[in-house]
Amino acid sequence: MLTLDHIAVAGETLEAARDHVETALGVALSPGGQHARYGTHNMLMGLADGLYLEAIAIDPLAPEPAHARWFDLDRFAGPPRIGNWICRCEDLDAAVAALPGAGRPVSLSRGALRWRMAVPDSGQLPYDNRFPALMQWLTRPTPAEALAVSGCRLMELVIYHPRAEALKAEIAPHLTDARVVIEVGPPRITAQIETPSGRRNLE
Numbered sequence: 001m002l003t004l005d006h007i008a009v010a011g012e013t014l015e016a017a018r019d020h021v022e023t024a025l026g027v028a029l030s031p032g033g034q035h036a037r038y039g040t041h042n043m044l045m046g047l048a049d050g051l052y053l054e055a056i057a058i059d060p061l062a063p064e065p066a067h068a069r070w071f072d073l074d075r076f077a078g079p080p081r082i083g084n085w086i087c088r089c090e091d092l093d094a095a096v097a098a099l100p101g102a103g104r105p106v107s108l109s110r111g112a113l114r115w116r117m118a119v120p121d122s123g124q125l126p127y128d129n130r131f132p133a134l135m136q137w138l139t140r141p142t143p144a145e146a147l148a149v150s151g152c153r154l155m156e157l158v159i160y161h162p163r164a165e166a167l168k169a170e171i172a173p174h175l176t177d178a179r180v181v182i183e184v185g186p187p188r189i190t191a192q193i194e195t196p197s198g199r200r201n202l203e
Helices: 014-025 070-075 092-098 164-171
Strands: 003-010 030-035 040-047 051-058 081-088 104-110 113-119 133-137 153-160 180-183 188-195 198-202
Touching: 003 014, 003 070, 003 153, 014 040, 014 051, 014 198, 030 104, 040 070, 051 070, 070 081, 081 188, 092 104, 092 113, 092 133, 153 164, 164 180
Parallel strands: 003 051, 081 133, 153 180
Antiparallel strands: 003 081, 030 040, 040 051, 104 113, 113 133, 153 188, 188 198
16 A cells, blocks of 8 residues: 655755745745755655655756656756655555556665665656655655654645546555545646645645
């Protein structure tokens, strides 16, 4: 089974992604770090219920990787936005066998963190990146467990795609989470988040 782990907000720069999140939610992000394999860096925000939010972008100081970057960041352009939703599991190999569109398992690290993530060779997930990225944590605490309390809680995550019914049919047997809603519409992801200043919308 899959469990919602975190939400990734991408930007052409990390500063743009950070400003987008902080303006929408009125809460500051915390420093993250670098991902050497994919030449990216991030900032983080803890959410209630074992979730967190990540702002991510290509690191301009990192060497160009020899392969496609994850989250389809090589092709990212335009204003910052929620680009991906990420689900964790206890057995990534079994999850990928059941959902092969997720990609191939890759071993990753950032500081003391160790995890495995399924990444397509192209960097692009099915359904215009609206398919969930799959991962398995190998170390504790995870970012959600280690981050300071922000006072924010995810209330609803809506994944829009023209082929919503097909996406739902693939995911439904593996994920039971009333907060995750899959609807017909142009590809995008929106989140309703309760903050210390009230409910806010993040796109």
